[in-house]
Every structure is written in C-alpha cells, then in structure tokens.
Amino acid sequence: MDVRSIILGFLMGQSMTGYELRKFFSLSFSFFSGLSYGSIYPALRKLEAEGLISMALQVRDASPNRKVYTITERGREAFLSSIREPVPFEHQRYNFLMHLFFFAHLNPGERVGLARNHLKSVEKVRESLEEVAPEVEKGADRFQLLTFRFGLRFFSDLCANVEDALRALEEDAAATKGKEAAKARSRT
C-alpha cells in the first residue's frame, strides 16, 4: 500500500489538508514509519490531477492558507479496488538480524552491547506505542483497534525474541570470561 492509497483511505473518512494527513498518519501508524511531506504533497497534486481527489483553497488572513482535499467518487472507487487487492507478505530487511548474522567477527562484549542497545530501541517503540494507545483508541473503529492491538503484540513478540537472543549472547560472554579466568588461574 503506497502513499496514494493511504491518503485516499484517510480521505474516505473526512476531508483534510496535507499537514493534517501527516499528523493522522504518524499517530495511527506510529509502529511503522511516518510519512514525510516530501511524499505527501507531490502525491496530493498527482491525485488531484487524476481526479481522485478535489481541492478547496481555504483563504484565511490570520493563519496561513490551507488546501483542504476531498475524495471524489472516482477516488472512492480507486481506494476500494486497491484495498480489495490481495496482500502478499513482503519480506523486508531487518537490520539487527543482518548484524547478528555476522557477529562471529566481533568479540563477546561487543555482541552483548549491540544486542542490548537494540533491545532498548525496540522497547522504546513498544513503550511509545503503549503511550499513545489511549489517544489512538479514542477515535478508532473496530478494525483500527484490531490493527493497533496487532501492532502491540508484534512488538511484544519482537522484544521477547530479541531478549532471548541477548540472553544467549550473554551466556556466551560469561562462558568466555569463565574460560579466560580459568586459563589465567592455570598460568599462576
């Protein structure tokens, strides 16, 4: 699902400006990446040129002008046909796994450090997700709730997975240390 369909999806519910779209998106989809203006504004222009959305300029003398976009009938059709498309799983790179794959080239301390660090960053995402939960759930329908809970569980699972990997690396490091200590003792 690309920016275009996401924009159409939000406009199915209500008319909005590009600025508002971005806010909505960052909140609702805070467990994936946000959308930047650099992709939203060009997409809005294109969608308008294609007649899938229409624009109404709101001139205001106090605040900056706004361009309020509304989905058209053709836009609704386009959105519905895009959301009905099958959703194959698209695997994407997970950076930490790439690193882990090559961990043989690091020493035990470095491995544990990187894994711990990564765990923290995953936990941070989960926590921030839990933080915004009340606000997200306020305006959410049944399926948006389902989506959000899916996201929460996804991150809980991921944390547990990283934790276990970290534990394995820690045991490894402890064993190495133990061996070194034994070696040191045998030298005396």
Place this chain on the structure above:
Amino acid sequence: MDVRSIILGFLMGQSMTGYELRKFFSLSFSFFSGLSYGSIYPALRKLEAEGLISMALQVRDASPNRKVYTITERGREAFLSSIREPVPFEHQRYNFLMHLFFFAHLNPGERVGLARNHLKSVEKVRESLEEVAPEVEKGADRFQLLTFRFGLRFFSDLCANVEDALRALEEDAAATKGKEAAKARSRT
C-alpha cells in the same frame, strides 16, 4: 545494513563471484528480500574502485569467465566498523496492517477472505524457512544459527498474530450472518 556491507560480510568468510554472493544471500537471508544482480554488480564495481575488495578474473574456456572478489585489509576494517555501528530499530510498513486499518470499508466476507489469504502467504514463508533449515544450519556458525532461529520464531509469532486477527474477523462475519438470518426470520 546496505548491500555493500552485506557483500563485505560474506567476503570476510571467503572469496566469491557476484553470482555466488546472490545465491548465498538468498539462502541465508531467505526471510528477508533477496538481492538482485542489479544491485550486486554495481556495488562490486564500486567497492573495487574504493579498494575495499579486489578482483581476479578467472578465464575458463569451457564455462563463462568469472570475477572472483576478495576482501582487502581496508575492506575488513570498513566491514568491522560498519557492523559495530548501533542498530536502531527501523520500523517499516506492513502492508496487511494498512489494509486492516481500513477494513471498515469492506464487507465481512471480503475481510475474512483477505485475512485468510494473507495468513496463507505468511505461512508459506514460514514453511519455506523450515524447509531450508537443514541446508542453512549445515554451514552456519553459532550466530548464524541464532539468526535463523530468530527468523523462525519471528514468523511463528507473526502467524499466530494474523491467526488471531483472522479469528476476530470470522466471529464478526458469523455474527453479522446471524443477525441477517434473524432479520430474515422476523420478516417471514
């Protein structure tokens, strides 16, 4: 971690051709996307130009010539410093969740259909992962094993998550049907 570091990582273990790199990658990282020649070959040229790898042309009269790449000392240093970089979690879009978010616009049957379909495609990935397990684990070191098991668990968790979402959608659909049946009865 981009193509460059991945290539360097593989060449840390042994010298290889671009063709072999791709095979190695698709096998080892079959749970993320593969790498295409369109990204490997240009990367190899660039790495060579930068002196991080060196090339030896293997002329063979029977089979096509091969360009065997070997990592240089500078390449080893570059790889080590790249793998030591902290690995923040980068959230990426998960298409099915985007769809689920907008499921209110579909009817119950369509929702269940899409979810079921998606579950199948995730299960297929998990199964194919389990299939290649013996081959992957054969040549794998401790950390590559850890990586692989991480991947397996990631997909098991994901399947369970999708299954639960599907179950919720199915109950929903059943309830809707029930209501409609009741309505139909009340009309007679």
Place this chain on the structure above:
DNA sequence: TCGATCATGTAATTGGTTACATGATTGC
C-alpha cells in the same frame, strides 16, 4: 523573545527493483 505548531512546497539523493541483453554448459 523564543520555541512550538501551523502550513506548503521543491531538489537532490538514496537505495534499491525490474526488465532487458547475452550466451555457454549440463543434465534429462
């Protein structure tokens, strides 16, 4: 007065993918 928020946009860059182009060898 200073930072946050509102509001819109462009240009350069990134990091790839897909399709195209070529051609020999090996096994069934």
Place this chain on the structure above:
DNA sequence: GCAATCATGTAACCAATTACATGATCGA
C-alpha cells in the same frame, strides 16, 4: 531438443527520504 544453471552486466524506473526554503501565529 529443452529447461535449468552458470555468469555478467546495463538502463529505466520507483517510491520514498532528507535537507532546504519560507513565513505566520500562539503561548509561556
């Protein structure tokens, strides 16, 4: 004889991000 595998590469395209550019208003 035909498909799969070995082997290398380019060109066009894609979908986004980052950084830049601008400027007003509002609250502490």
